[in-house]
Amino acid sequence: MSDASERTRIKSERYESGVIPYKKMGYWDADYTIKESDVLCLFRLTPQPGVDPIEAAAAVAGESSTATWTVVWTDLLTACDVYRAKAYYVEEVPNKEDEFFAFIAYECDLFEEGSIANLTASIIGNVFGFKAVKALRLEDMRLPYAYLKTFLGPAAGVIVERERLDVFGRPLMGATVKPKLGLSGKNYGRVVYEGLKGGLDFLKDDENINSQPFMRWRERFLYVMEGVNKAAARTGSVKGSYLNVTAATMEEMYARAEFAKQIGSVIIMIDLVIGYTAIQSICIWGRSNDMIVHLHRAGHSTYTRQKTHGINFRVICKWMRMSGVDHIHAGTVVGKLEGDPNTVKGFYDTLLLPILKENRTIGLFFDMDWASLRKCLPVASGGIHCGQMHQLTYLLGEDVVLQFGGGTIGHPDGIQSGATANRVALESMVLAKNEGKDYLKNGPDILKTAAKDCRPLQVALDLWKAITFDYASTDTLDFESTPTKSSN
Amino acid sequence: MARITQGAFSLLPDLSDEQIKKQVEYCIKNGFAVSIEWTDDPHPRNCYWEMWGLPLFEIPDAATIMYEIAEARKAHPGVYIKINAFNNARGVESTALSFIIQRPAYEPGFYLVRQEASGRHIVYTIQSYAVQSAGEGSRY
Numbered sequence: 001m002s003d004a005s006e007r008t009r010i011k012s013e014r015y016e017s018g019v020i021p022y023k024k025m026g027y028w029d030a031d032y033t034i035k036e037s038d039v040l041c042l043f044r045l046t047p048q049p050g051v052d053p054i055e056a057a058a059a060v061a062g063e064s065s066t067a068t069w070t071v072v073w074t075d076l077l078t079a080c081d082v083y084r085a086k087a088y089y090v091e092e093v094p095n096k097e098d099e100f101f102a103f104i105a106y107e108c109d110l111f112e113e114g115s116i117a118n119l120t121a122s123i124i125g126n127v128f129g130f131k132a133v134k135a136l137r138l139e140d141m142r143l144p145y146a147y148l149k150t151f152l153g154p155a156a157g158v159i160v161e162r163e164r165l166d167v168f169g170r171p172l173m174g175a176t177v178k179p180k181l182g183l184s185g186k187n188y189g190r191v192v193y194e195g196l197k198g199g200l201d202f203l204k205d206d207e208n209i210n211s212q213p214f215m216r217w218r219e220r221f222l223y224v225m226e227g228v229n230k231a232a233a234r235t236g237s238v239k240g241s242y243l244n245v246t247a248a249t250m251e252e253m254y255a256r257a258e259f260a261k262q263i264g265s266v267i268i269m270i271d272l273v274i275g276y277t278a279i280q281s282i283c284i285w286g287r288s289n290d291m292i293v294h295l296h297r298a299g300h301s302t303y304t305r306q307k308t309h310g311i312n313f314r315v316i317c318k319w320m321r322m323s324g325v326d327h328i329h330a331g332t333v334v335g336k337l338e339g340d341p342n343t344v345k346g347f348y349d350t351l352l353l354p355i356l357k358e359n360r361t362i363g364l365f366f367d368m369d370w371a372s373l374r375k376c377l378p379v380a381s382g383g384i385h386c387g388q389m390h391q392l393t394y395l396l397g398e399d400v401v402l403q404f405g406g407g408t409i410g411h412p413d414g415i416q417s418g419a420t421a422n423r424v425a426l427e428s429m430v431l432a433k434n435e436g437k438d439y440l441k442n443g444p445d446i447l448k449t450a451a452k453d454c455r456p457l458q459v460a461l462d463l464w465k466a467i468t469f470d471y472a473s474t475d476t477l478d479f480e481s482t483p484t485k486s487s488n
Numbered sequence: 489m490a491r492i493t494q495g496a497f498s499l500l501p502d503l504s505d506e507q508i509k510k511q512v513e514y515c516i517k518n519g520f521a522v523s524i525e526w527t528d529d530p531h532p533r534n535c536y537w538e539m540w541g542l543p544l545f546e547i548p549d550a551a552t553i554m555y556e557i558a559e560a561r562k563a564h565p566g567v568y569i570k571i572n573a574f575n576n577a578r579g580v581e582s583t584a585l586s587f588i589i590q591r592p593a594y595e596p597g598f599y600l601v602r603q604e605a606s607g608r609h610i611v612y613t614i615q616s617y618a619v620q621s622a623g624e625g626s627r628y
Binding site: 159162163166168169170199222225226229230232233234235236237238262263264353354375420423424427428430431434435436450453 | 490491492493496497499500501503507510514530532533535572573579580581582583584585587597599600608609610611612614
């Protein structure tokens with residue numbers, strides 16, 4: 001005589017206890033009709049040798065939604081068909097034998113409204129360590145309109161920031177105070193004053209300037225504001241300096257942000273390493289306190305750079321525009337840090353356009369309407385100088401903060417001269433562009449002519465004329481200009 | 489003497505009429521409406537300069553705008569004049585370009601008033617030499 005638990009065992013093939021392939025568990029559906037409200041993900045899969053790519057895709061769909069490694073009867077207490085993510089399309093990556101693109105659709109109700117932490121806990125929570133795949137990379141996401149409407153996005157963004165600063169029709173200009181570490185508060189404020197007086201709109205704390213023994217944060221904030229206000233009076237224009245409020249705890253970050261507001265700063269700064277929840281919190285604080293929030297993408301290269309594993313930076317751009325940062329570092333193309341032109345254009349478009357169109361040549365895999373979330377201003381920083389101004393104008397456009405750290409402070413005649421050289425180079429290039437000149441081709445001549453009225457520019461051009469950072473990118477695109485099948 | 493550096497081209501030598509016209513043509517080509525504004529109180533946070541009439545919407549040629557610029561200069565010599573271009577496209581709906589086209593021969597600039605508050609806190613106020621020394625209309 002068998003006992004009740006044996007007699008009531010589930011008989012259906014699908015729910016009998018044991019291990020069955022994910023694709024048979026409902027995580028693969030080639031005929032799936034995508035709903036407008038679905039969250040779509042594109043993963044780059046490198047399956048383990050011998051693993052069927054469709055099974056690997058189904059496994060990723062399963063583990064990033066409802067599944068575990070074995071069949072569980074408790075599925076039957078839920079509308080499990082709805083909650084299962086569905087891998088619906090797998091294609092080979094061009095010129096790669098063992099890599100595949102897998103498209104997966106997720107029901108919107110799987111995700112808590114307005115929470116990047118919850119969204120990412122599902123999408124990247126478990127699957128990246130999954131044994132069946134050798135490597136996995138989240139390449140792109142389509143966030144549905146309905147879900148985006150649960151996020152506030154940037155409080156200021158490009159348009160409001162320009163209105164507050166009264167700067168229209170040219171990129172904003174900044175510089176990071178150098179050396180990154182070691183200056184006293186008083187010396188630090190000097191760099192801020194000189195740079196702003198010379199023509200920059202912003203100076204900036206670096207990612208690792210918080211509150212160290214050589215300079216505690218209040219000391220820095222007070223001297224920086226002396227520099228900001230003195231330069232504003234001197235030039236008759238609005239000036240700012242990103243005060244980095246990154247700290248060990250949220251309580252301490254709020255305290256530093258509050259002090260920044262009391263002493264009249266227009267902008268604060270945070271590092272990506274503080275985490276998604278902290279970022280969303282400080283953006284809400286910024287919204288209530290009329291404060292622009294600058295995000296330094298400190299740490300991102302640990303997971304964005306390698307092509308086969310991690311997260312593409314365009315996905316981080318999407319999460320950060322949803323989180324509500326007003327600024328984010330997004331690459332320079334010509335500077336010292338990673339980024340090829342089309343990839344970087346994809347990041348800039350992601351941050352700036354109201355509606356994205358699928359365009360694989362710049363790495364955009366989905367159409368996506370941003371649901372009126374404001375534009376997040378990209379920041380180009382790292383190894384750029386005034387001799388590249390024609391290329392920067394061509395590659396990065398008008399809505400960008402160009403940040404010349406070494407390119408300002410390293411000027412032989414001082415910081416003010418460095419700032420002036422950069423600003424004159426920029427203004428002359430924008431003037432030429434608007435006049436319809438072929439500024440990309442004639443850039444060096446335009447700069448040379450502008451330098452006739454501006455000695456600091458001439459000195460800078462002579463010094464940095466030969467400096468380029470010409471290395472092949474690690475994170476490149478898979479599609480040149482060949483149009484390929486749409487994802488759906 | 490301190491040159492005010494508001495606007496897109498203020499670190500370049502003052503633009504010639506020919507250069508201004510080319511920028512106006514750029515605005516027209518992009519469908520921007522051009523407006524002319526003047527002030528003798530160019531405080532960095534004075535965001536409402538006086539309007540020289542309405543923004544010039546749907547003007548097909550730069551000559552009309554250059555004519556209004558000349559008229560504005562005649563009526564307000566020796567003060568600050570700028571032109572703004574408005575882009576009414578969805579997602580912008582704001583100013584697309586703004587630059588100064590006339591400034592006083594002598595710019596005394598601004599000074600910083602520091603009010604010592606509690607602790608090391610200083611409350612800063614930016615004051616204009618020109619504004620504090622004379623009434624509107626006779627500052628420059």
